[in-house]
Amino acid sequence: MAALVVKDAMQGDDEAARRGAAVWFTGLPGSGKSSVARAVKKALESRGILSIHLQMDARRKVYFPKPRYTGEERDEAYRLFAEEAASLAEQGKIVLMDASAPKRSMRRYARGLIGAFAEVFVRCSLATAMRREAARPEGLVMAGLYAKAIKRKATGERFEGLGQVIGVDVPFEEDENAEAVIDAERLSPEEAARDILAKLSWLLASPIAP
Numbered sequence: 265m266a267a268l269v270v271k272d273a274m275q276g277d278d279e280a281a282r283r284g285a286a287v288w289f290t291g292l293p294g295s296g297k298s299s300v301a302r303a304v305k306k307a308l309e310s311r312g313i314l315s316i317h318l319q320m321d322a323r324r325k326v327y328f329p330k331p332r333y334t335g336e337e338r339d340e341a342y343r344l345f346a347e348e349a350a351s352l353a354e355q356g357k358i359v360l361m362d363a364s365a366p367k368r369s370m371r372r373y374a375r376g377l378i379g380a381f382a383e384v385f386v387r388c389s390l391a392t393a394m395r396r397e398a399a400r401p402e403g404l405v406m407a408g409l410y411a412k413a414i415k416r417k418a419t420g421e422r423f424e425g426l427g428q429v430i431g432v433d434v435p436f437e438e439d440e441n442a443e444a445v446i447d448a449e450r451l452s453p454e455e456a457a458r459d460i461l462a463k464l465s466w467l468l469a470s471p472i473a474p
Contacts, residue, residue: 333427
């Protein structure tokens with residue numbers, strides 16, 4: 265069924281365009297997926313195409329104002345995230361989903377909900393992701409999360425508000441069905457955005473009515 269939806273979208277199906285679309289940017293924390301998503305949003309705007317940048321780091325605080333950072337809570341957060349994106353796409357919006365989502369099943373759940381959907385894997389080695397994340401200031405995400413996760417694993421020291429860290433405590437599961445794979449160690453966000461727009465021209469080629 266998903267293949268049929270994609271085929272219609274590639275042929276310029278008007279009904280699919282009215283439903284909107286979603287692109288999920290996934291990868292390790294610190295891989296650069298947020299920078300790439302912002303670059304894609306800017307590139308779309310230059311073409312007169314509006315989009316919504318939906319960030320899990322911000323939305324999770326809405327879903328769970330007092331988070332416990334358990335595995336069960338993470339699964340529920342990603343379910344709500346996928347359903348929020350699906351609702352926006354049904355309203356005719358282009359949604360740029362920005363979230364690591366370590367389990368393939370999390371992204372595949374969104375794929376099953378959203379007819380016009382693509383996954384972009386922002387590939388980056390763990391060493392590079394750790395280096396980038398270490399230089400990131402405190403913001404939506406706890407600063408120094410990799411270093412703290414490694415220290416917790418080695419010593420048992422607890423850090424308030426630090427859940428399971430992808431790449432240290434839980435693995436990231438790549439999906440062979442991702443529509444685009446970006447080498448975040450070689451490409452700048454702007455170069456990555458150009459590559460993504462070329463690969464996903466069938467999905468993001470024309471403005472979607474507000």
